[in-house]
Amino acid sequence: MHLNGSTFNDLRQVGIHPNFWYPVARSVNVKSGKLFATQFAGEPIVIARTAQGAVFALEDRCAHRQMPLHLGVLEDERLKCGYHGWCYGAGGRLDRIPYLTEGGKIPPEARRVRSYPCREQYGLIFIFAGATAMAEDVPLPNLPEFQSAEYSTMYFSREVGCHYTFMHENLMDMNHQFLHRRLMGGIQPVLLSHRAGDDWVEAEYKFEGGKQHPGADLLVMGGKGERQTDRDYELMTVRTDYPYQNLVVYRSHSTIPTIRLWAAYVPIDDEQRRNRSFGLLMIRRPKVPGLLMLARPLIRYFAQSVFYQDRLAVEAEQRAYDSQGADWNHEVSPVLLELRRVLAERGISRHEATTQHGSPELPKRVAEARQ
Ligand code: FES
Ligand SMILES: [Fe+2]
Structure with missing residues (x-):
């Protein structure tokens, strides 16, 4: 992209690169046993803090009927959706549907919601919104x-x-x-x-x-x-x-x-x-x-x-x-x-930044960043 040369592209159309750690909440605002709704570039995210104090971050949308998960409750380190009570673990995997009858089938797309790598440092909660596999190699800021x-x-x-x-x-x-x-x-x-x-x-x-x-x-x-x-x-x-x-x-x-x-x-x-x-x-x-x-x-x-x-x-x-x-x-x-x-x-x-969630036109660079 050449902003100062002959090809001018609009800087205000440039999306922030997701492959970094971004703060999305202050630690004091995410209380033990509670859920906190936040967002990163249009992606709704729920931060959960367990009774033990650990934090985890999931897509703030239930896989069942897209109810925001922050309207649910935390029970035994699992997030229970406030609508029909589907239960998710810290990694976003669906553990349980309370009313599923024997032989009832869960569609494969509903077996998990996205989870975000999540860290707490400097009194802030950071998430990694890009390629999860890269999170380990990208350092948090050093202060x-x-x-x-x-x-x-x-x-x-x-x-x-x-x-x-x-x-x-x-x-x-x-x-x-x-x-x-x-x-x-x-x-x-x-x-x-x-x-x-x-x-x-x-x-x-x-x-x-x-x-x-x-x-x-x-x-x-x-x-x-x-x-x-x-x-x-x-x-x-x-x-x-x-x-x-x-x-x-x-x-x-x-x-x-x-x-x-x-x-x-x-x-x-x-x-x-x-x-x-x-x-x-x-x-x-x-x-x-x-x-x-x-x-x-x-x-x-x-x-x-x-x-x-x-x-x-x-x-x-x-x-x-x-x-x-x-x-x-x-x-x-x-x-x-x-x-x-x-x-x-x-x-x-x-x-690129807004063409997300598995759209077929997803450019390769973004697809990699968001895999
Ligand atoms: S919408 Fe979440 S359990 Fe139904
Ligand atoms: Fe100033």
Whole structure:
């Protein structure tokens, strides 16, 4: 796919590649012995947490009459459909039809529902929506700060009415500081360098001048006064490692992240025009114990205000796209142009992404991804 060359394909028609681990729920929202309904790119998924605390994920559609399984109940680690009580095991196999009479036959297509590899990490529940056989070989994101006692993590999760690629562009694009001028004053980002590979893009920025909201100053308290290097400015790196993003800030003279924001944007609907954005904001603790605890409400207020402004912008972009029927983006930033290339090359065409469930026209690449 060539976005910047002569053949232009519409980035907003590119489906996210399913062969990755995507968060679909926060752990705290999936209670023991309960079912939780979610979605990945139009595929309804039910997450179940057994009384013992284990999680598993199934297609949220009963093989009998397509009743959503999340309306059922969990009984002895099995999911019982709420309509006629068909029972499924964690692997999606139909174990039992309570009223099946002797000699009654179960059609082969009704003997199971799809199950998704499912893992719990970082307070999130991840599913692997692509080729199940590949799940073992694809790593979950690596977030060393999350495990470290030196950091405290704040969660953000909400639905945003836009294609996931708008989210990627928004975070990588520090030139939209103007949108946040009320919160960030006259701070000016300066692009220092950028690099890109097949499935990644990274940009380094420094910030000059201006006062900002106190929440922004409190956010970067950790590591103040350290001297590990001569760099006398705060450094920010923003990196897309398809399909995730990381924004990391280092204080001047410090080589240890003062914050790391990890983000994933998970398409909800078939057309991928809505996404659920998950963010983990890992904040390095300042030396004074308890200070971060006190600062948390102000930090959260600041982060949510920034996100609110970003959401206004990306949802407006989606509306413009919908009314114009095409991507009229005229990008000038070299970082964003690289990012658009990565997103286009790594994704799958939305036509492929939506032609699913064994349709005869299923393109080979998608069929493999969804086997
Ligand atoms: S629809 Fe699920 S048991 Fe009938
Ligand atoms: Fe922003």
